[in-house]
Amino acid sequence: MDTISFIKKYADHPKYMSPVGTKLNTRSWQTEAPLRMFLNNLNVEVAEDPKNLIVYGGSGKAARDLDSARKIIEMLLKLNNDESLLVQSGKPVGIVRTHEQAPRVLIANSNLVPAWANWEHYEKLRKNGLIMFGQMTAGSWIYIGTQGILQGTYETFSSCADKHFNGSLRGKLLVSGGLGGMGGAQPLAATMNGATFLGADIDPERIEKRLKTKYIDRMTYSYEEAKKWIIEAKNKKENLSVGLVSDIGDLLENLINDNIIPEILTDQTSAHDPINGYVPSGLKLEEAIQLRKENQIKYKDLSLKSMARHVNLMLKLKSLGSITFDYGNNLREFAKQGGAEDAFNFNGFVPEYIRPLFCEGKGPFRWVALSGDPKDIYTTDEALIKAFPNNKNLRTWLTQAAEKIKFQGLPSRICWLGMGEREKAGLIFNDLVREGKISAPIVIGRDHLDCGSVASPYRETEGMLDGSDAISDWPLLNLMSNTAGGATWVSFHHGGGVGMGYSQHAGMVILVDGTNRAETCIKRVLHNDPALGIIRHSDAGYSDANENLKKFNLEI
C-alpha cells in the first residue's frame, strides 16, 4: 500500500487505528512495531483526545501536530534496519545511520535547559510550534489505555491495605479526584481491593468513558445520591464505585460537613498543569475552557488558589483520620504556591508504598500483541502463571485481569515484575513467537515511572535516603544503557507526571519477534533496565537494594 492510501486507511485524522494481523506494512517488524504502537496510542479507544493528538495526562501528546504525525508514519513505512529515526518533541527531524541491533527510533520530548524549565517558557515555545509535552508514555508510544496504570494503582492500594488495614479494604471508603486517563483506574483498582470508592470529576465525559469500559459502576450529578449509594455500600461492605460530576474541593467540603471521613484519601486530577489540566473551583467546565484561551494568568491564579483550598481540605480530613497521600500529580507544590503553607504535610505514594518494590528492581512491565488478537495475550498470561508458580499476587492479578479488563486498542497486559523476572518473561515470550504459539510479534515496554528510569523529587525520588532526589544522571544512564543494549525505541522526556521543571525520565520498548536478534537484545535490555533500579537504590543506601545487588551479581 502506498503512503497516501495507508494514511487514509489508518490515520484519517482523528480516526487512528493500528494495522493488525501478520502482514507487514513496513520493511520489518522493527519498524512495524513503532508504527503500530504510534497509531495505537492515538486510537479513539486508547487516547483521551485524538482530535488534538492528546493521549493522556492533561496535554500529553503522541505527535506535535498533524503534519508531524503524518511524517512519522511516512518515515516509519520506509525506514531501513540500519537507520534510526530522530523525533524531537513529537516531530520527526532526521534519520541517522545505525545498525540492526540499535533502536529504530530515538525520541526526545519536552526537554528544556534547567534554568528555562518551567511552564511559562514551555508555553511560549509550544505556541510557536517548537515543542510538545510528551508526558511519559504518550510521546514514547507505549500507552495502553487505563489498564496501564490499573495494576500500579492496584499495587498501591493493596500496599496501603497491607500497611494500615490488615490487608483488606472491605468496608473502607476510598475517596479521590480525577477520573481521566490515569485517574480512571482508581475505581476499579479500589473495588478489586474490596473498597467502596467515591471519585469526583468535573468533566462528565470522563466518567462516562469509565462507565463504558466498566472501570466504574455508577455515575451521578447529585452529591446526595452519591452519598446515599456509598454509605449503603460501605455499611454492607460492598465494593461499589461511584463517579460524581463535581469539583473535588466541593466534594471534600460536603463530606466534612456531613462528617463522612474516608479511610483513604488521595487525588489524581491533572494538577501537574495548573493551566491546561486542573479546573479551578467555581467555574463550569465550559467557562474554564474559555478562560484558558482568554486569560491564562488569571486562570493560573484561580487554579493555584483552588488547589490550596483542595489540599487544605485534604489536610483537614487527614487530621480527622483519613490516610492521605499524594498520588504523583504535583498537587502539593502548586497548592503551596497558591497559599497552602502546610501542603507537604502528607507524603507521596512512592515513599509510602512503592519504594520497597523499586529496591527489588520491580516496576510496571507491560506488553502488547501486535497481531491485535486477544488470544495472544491470554497465551502470555498462562505462560507467566506457569513460569512463576509461587507468585500468588501475580496469579491473582493475571486471573482477575483476564476476566475484568476490557482491552482498549491493541490487546495488552501489564504486571509488575522485578530483576530476573523481566528477562525470563521476555525470553519466554520470544520462544512463544518463534514457535508460532503467538500469532505475531509482541512488544515489551514500561512506564517511565520505574525503579531506575526517573528523577522526580515530588514523586518517584521523593525523600531518597541520601538526599539525591533531584539528581537526573540516573535516568540518563538508564537511557544510555537501553540504547546501547538494543531496545527497539528509546525516549528521554521532561516534566512527565509532575509538570515542567519537576522531573526527567527515560523510556524503552523492545520488540519480541522470535528472532535470535531479539533474544540477544532481550538478554541485555531486560537485564540492564531493572538492574539500574537496584544500582540506583543501593547507591542511595537502601539495604534491600544492597542485598539485591549481591543476589544478582551487580556489585562492582
Ligand code: NAD
Ligand atoms: P487526565 O488529564 O486524563 O485527567 C485529569 C482529570 O482531572 C480530568 O478528567 C479532569 O476533568 C479532572 N479535573 C481537573 N480539575 C478538577 C477538579 N478541580 N475537580 C475534579 N476533577 C478535576 O490526567 P490523568 O492521565 O488521569 O493523570 C492525572 C494526574 O496524575 C496527572 O497530573 C498526571 O500527571 C498524574 N500521573 C500520575 C501517575 C501515577 O502513577 N500516580 C502516573 C501518570 C500521571
